[in-house]
Amino acid sequence: MQTPSHGRRPCANGSGAWWFRVTDGPSDDRDRRAVETIIGVALPRAWPRGAWPAGTRVRVVHDRAWHGPWLQEFSGTVSAMAAPVPIRNPRAEAGELEYWVEFDQPQRDADGDGPYRKALIWARYLVADEDRTRPRRLPTA
Numbered sequence: 001m002q003t004p005s006h007g008r009r010p011c012a013n014g015s016g017a018w019w020f021r022v023t024d025g026p027s028d029d030r031d032r033r034a035v036e037t038i039i040g041v042a043l044p045r046a047w048p049r050g051a052w053p054a055g056t057r058v059r060v061v062h063d064r065a066w067h068g069p070w071l072q073e074f075s076g077t078v079s080a081m082a083a084p085v086p087i088r089n090p091r092a093e094a095g096e097l098e099y100w101v102e103f104d105q106p107q108r109d110a111d112g113d114g115p116y117r118k119a120l121i122w123a124r125y126l127v128a129d130e131d132r133t134r135p136r137r138l139p140t141a
Contacts (some may be wrong), residue, residue, distance in 0.1 A: 021094030028081040031118065035082075043082035051097055052078035057129035058101060060121060069125065076101040079118060087122055097123045 032043055047053065056078040060070055078084075080099040087096050098120050114115030 032081050047083045051084045058126045071108040076103040
């Protein structure tokens with residue numbers, strides 16, 4: 001599904017995924033303001049206990065069941081733009097988080113759309129480079 005981008009505004013698809021096209025220059029503050037303007041509420045700033053901190057190097061990986069959601073696997077960094085939050089979707093695991101990730105290089109999604117420089121990515125598609133054992137979801141108890 002191709003979603004147009006206008007200026008510095010982020011794109012969203014029907015599943016609630018957000019990303020920024022390469023034509024937008026990197027800026028967590030500018031990106032945060034753009035998303036907050038579109039959704040009409042402030043993005044969370046309080047980092048949940050047990051979540052990977054901003055600056056964590058991650059590898060974005062394919063889903064085990066299909067070759068997506070990105071065209072290829074690649075590296076990036078957890079962004080300080082907004083704190084990770086539990087995913088509100090029936091397909092999410094209990095307590096699964098979604099993180100804003102800034103990509104090392106522009107990337108295309110599995111449909112070939114893009115290129116994008118940053119996206120909101122479910123934790124199941126992330127592996128931390130420095131510590132592959134950290135939890136990717138909040139404790140449920």
